[in-house]
Amino acid sequence: xxxxxxxxxxxxxxxxxxxxxxxxxxxxxxxxxxxxxxxxxxxxxxxxxxxxxxxxxxxxxxxxxxxxxxxxxxxxxxxxxxxxxxxxxxxxxxxxxxxxxxxxxxxxxxxxxxxxxxxxxxxxxxxxxxxxxxxxxxxxxxxxxxxxxxxxxxxxxxxxxxxxxxxxxxxxxxxxxxxxxxxxxxxxxxxxxxxxxxxxxxxxxxxxxxxxxxxxxxxxxxxxxxxxxxxxxxxxxxxxxxxxxxxxxxxxxxxxxxxxxxxxxxxxxxxxxxxxxxxxxxxxxxxxxxxxxxxxxxxxxxxxxxxxxxxxxxxxxxxxxxxxxxx
Amino acid sequence: xxxxxxxxxxxxxxxxxxxxxxxxxxxxxxxxxxxxxxxxxxxxxxxxxxxxxxxxxxxxxxxxxxxxxxxxxxxxxxxxxxxxxxxxxxxxxxxxxxxxxxxxxxxxxxxxxxxxxxxxxxxxxxxxxxxxxxxxxxxxxxxxxxxxxxxxxxxxxxxxxxxxxxxxxxxxxxxxxxxxxxxxxxxxxxxxxxxxxxxxxxxxxxxxx
Numbered sequence: 001x002x003x004x005x006x007x008x009x010x011x012x013x014x015x016x017x018x019x020x021x022x023x024x025x026x027x028x029x030x031x032x033x034x035x036x037x038x039x040x041x042x043x044x045x046x047x048x049x050x051x052x053x054x055x056x057x058x059x060x061x062x063x064x065x066x067x068x069x070x071x072x073x074x075x076x077x078x079x080x081x082x083x084x085x086x087x088x089x090x091x092x093x094x095x096x097x098x099x100x101x102x103x104x105x106x107x108x109x110x111x112x113x114x115x116x117x118x119x120x121x122x123x124x125x126x127x128x129x130x131x132x133x134x135x136x137x138x139x140x141x142x143x144x145x146x147x148x149x150x151x152x153x154x155x156x157x158x159x160x161x162x163x164x165x166x167x168x169x170x171x172x173x174x175x176x177x178x179x180x181x182x183x184x185x186x187x188x189x190x191x192x193x194x195x196x197x198x199x200x201x202x203x204x205x206x207x208x209x210x211x212x213x214x215x216x217x218x219x220x221x222x223x224x225x226x227x228x229x230x231x232x233x234x235x236x237x238x239x240x241x242x243x244x245x246x247x248x249x250x251x252x253x254x255x256x257x258x259x260x261x262x263x264x265x266x267x268x269x270x271x272x273x274x275x276x277x278x279x280x281x282x283x284x285x286x287x288x289x290x291x292x293x294x295x296x297x298x299x300x301x302x303x304x305x306x307x308x309x310x311x312x313x314x315x316x317x318x319x320x321x322x323x324x325x326x327x
Numbered sequence: 328x329x330x331x332x333x334x335x336x337x338x339x340x341x342x343x344x345x346x347x348x349x350x351x352x353x354x355x356x357x358x359x360x361x362x363x364x365x366x367x368x369x370x371x372x373x374x375x376x377x378x379x380x381x382x383x384x385x386x387x388x389x390x391x392x393x394x395x396x397x398x399x400x401x402x403x404x405x406x407x408x409x410x411x412x413x414x415x416x417x418x419x420x421x422x423x424x425x426x427x428x429x430x431x432x433x434x435x436x437x438x439x440x441x442x443x444x445x446x447x448x449x450x451x452x453x454x455x456x457x458x459x460x461x462x463x464x465x466x467x468x469x470x471x472x473x474x475x476x477x478x479x480x481x482x483x484x485x486x487x488x489x490x491x492x493x494x495x496x497x498x499x500x501x502x503x504x505x506x507x508x509x510x511x512x513x514x515x516x517x518x519x520x521x522x523x524x525x526x527x528x529x530x531x532x533x534x535x536x
Binding site: 210211213214215216217218219220221224228229232233 | 373374375400401402403406407408410412414416418419427428430431432475476479
């Protein structure tokens with residue numbers, strides 16, 4: 001056997017390691033890189049388009065476009081015109097938060113049930129059902145919300161107000177309960193539950209089986225293993241799913257348009273009628289908007305775009321943070 | 328006689344006929360090369376894999392007997408395992424890891440914590456309670472795993488290569504600790520090891536695979 005010398009007494013020759021990729025590899029590399037860059041480019045171009053079209057509004061209105069709560073005028077010469085999207089921005093956030101608060105516990109429970117309590121065949125069926133539910137067009141959810149959910153949810157809202165009316169969130173200034181953020185948020189909750197469930201289940205399914213069997217071998221029953229092993233392990237997935245759901249809820253248009261009484265006012269009494277979000281406002285006003293107002297709607301679109309992007313980036317940050325912690 | 332296993336254990340293609348019994352206070356060492364099914368025996372007794380045929384009994388209670396369809400679930404067996412790959416819960420503090428089994432069996436929180444602290448002291452990790460498993464050394468993790476098993480006061484203690492995942496320096500410390508812990512342990516112990524020195528030091532009986 002040959003004995004290797006130490007580094008000092010052999011001349012160490014550095015050699016360049018060159019790998020020439022075969023043509024097909026380089027071609028494939030080119031295709032996927034192009035695909036990735038194109039989607040990024042399209043995203044950037046959308047942002048640029050919205051910003052350029054709405055730029056005049058940002059210039060004319062300044063910060064009051066975000067903080068103002070009046071939407072008046074057509075921009076014709078001599079006519080006082082003010083555009084401020086604060087009520088709809090707040091509405092977007094309120095509706096989405098109601099949705100996530102309702103959907104999150106249901107989704108986590110559903111994900112745990114599918115992953116840990118169902119027989120394998122039923123599990124397969126439920127998982128495909130979940131994907132199907134995520135693919136239902138939102139107008140269907142909207143119609144269901146309008147015809148089926150809203151009449152019942154109005155009753156629930158009345159009971160909630162009756163019991164918890166002393167709490168500001170459930171207070172109503174007048175007894176009108178239809179088309180409220182509460183009902184809109186419930187429809188959104190049903191819409192986003194599949195995606196949250198699906199993401200959470202995916203992460204739960206990656207719980208190391210070794211850790212689960214360790215829990216059992218130390219006397220832990222199923223719930224204890226879930227509580228102490230699966231749930232902490234899946235935390236990043238739960239948060240990530242919730243944020244994804246939030247992102248979807250923020251931009252939802254048709255379902256809100258159908259279910260909520262779109263009213264241009266800041267409404268923090270979630271059981272009280274009238275609310276709206278930026279997306280539904282754009283859809284509502286677009287048809288009859290003057291040229292100048294269309295610019296304002298595009299500017300509002302830019303704000304929604306930027307806000308949703310910020311939420312998603314924050315979600316990614318949170319997920320990475322908790323990933324690092326659990327690693 | 329507390330623990331007896333008479334039958335065929337197996338995992339996948341692998342099968343092995345076995346007839347062992349371990350009395351109270353006795354330490355049975357199972358030795359043999361890799362892949363000879365040592366861990367399979369441990370996992371079968373712990374109830375993580377079923378017996379192929381035969382009977383597994385502890386203190387007169389049948390844990391696993393395919394012929395009569397008897398099966399006691401893992402969490403209901405009065406045994407505790409120290410796994411070869413340790414398997415601490417990474418997101419929990421050391422003390423929570425040790426207290427886990429007690430909490431899972433419904434022991435009150437303050438009692439579980441104080442018993443866990445006592446055990447941590449016995450394995451020489453008095454001030455380690457609030458640390459995370461990832462922040463301590465391999466030898467210390469192994470001690471936590473021992474404490475986590477012993478705190479349950481099991482009737483059967485299953486040690487799967489308790490010294491193999493540990494560097495040489497920590498190993499000598501554990502070699503001193505283990506006999507001390509085992510001599511104070513009233514139940515039956517099964518020790519899986521491929522190291523003759525460990526077997527020599529710890530076992531009262533040996534089974535060669």
